[in-house]
Amino acid sequence: MNAPSHPHLPRGLYLLCDDTVLPELSLVDKAARLVAGGARVVQLRMKRTPAREALAAARQVVALCRREGVLCLVNDRVDLALLADADGVHVGDEDVPPEDARALLGPGRWVGVTVRDVAGARAAQAAGADYVGLGPLFATTTKQVPAPVMGLEAFAAVVRESPLPVVGIGGVGLANIARVAAAGAHCAAVVSDALLAADITERVRLLMAAFEQGRSGA
């Protein structure tokens, strides 16, 4: 198995550049605003964009992220991640198995896996994943999630036992991100609280500061 060969994901805010939220803005424009706010990890989540357009967008967003020193991961699509020279991929139960994603991407790129519990996190590690996405932490309308809302207590319990860094996702925003950080999340993933803000760039700055406050206990 190709085990990962890089340090952990940068701690803090993990932003999803999502084609199902604020579709009137291009993915590249959304990514530019996220990066301008100081994002250090951006995931391209393209659920509605046709493959050829998605590849073009991925290439543009990867180039932007690379210029700015931001990690760029692609949701679901290992093929697009490779063709766009992205830093990695995030896969869930509906996507190629993580061990196959790792086999295609090799040890130098990132593989994230969606899990719902400690057993899932252990299986993800065995499959060669770098981190796990765990949720839904809180209620979300961005995605119909096939799992119950966890809440912070159950989330923290999984974080304590997880062999991999945990990225919390689902309903995370400025009102609760400090508590997600305090619960031990390596990263907090945010979609709509950032993309639907009046000023996306400023919202990213506030979310990052709030995560740090939660992590430091300030």
Ligand SMILES: Cc1ncc(COP(=O)(O)OP(=O)(O)O)c(N)n1
């Ligand atoms: C960081 C992170 N965690 C979980 C997910 C969900 O991924 P997945 O289960 O593949 O569902 P879709 O996003 O494909 O609907 C994620 N994308 N990112």
Ligand SMILES: Cc1nc(C(=O)O)sc1CCOP(=O)(O)O
């Ligand atoms: C893409 C995704 N996956 C989830 C899971 O729990 O698997 S929740 C989610 C959507 C998160 O969006 P928002 O930050 O707007 O709540």
Ligand SMILES: [Mg+2]
């Ligand atoms: Mg998926």
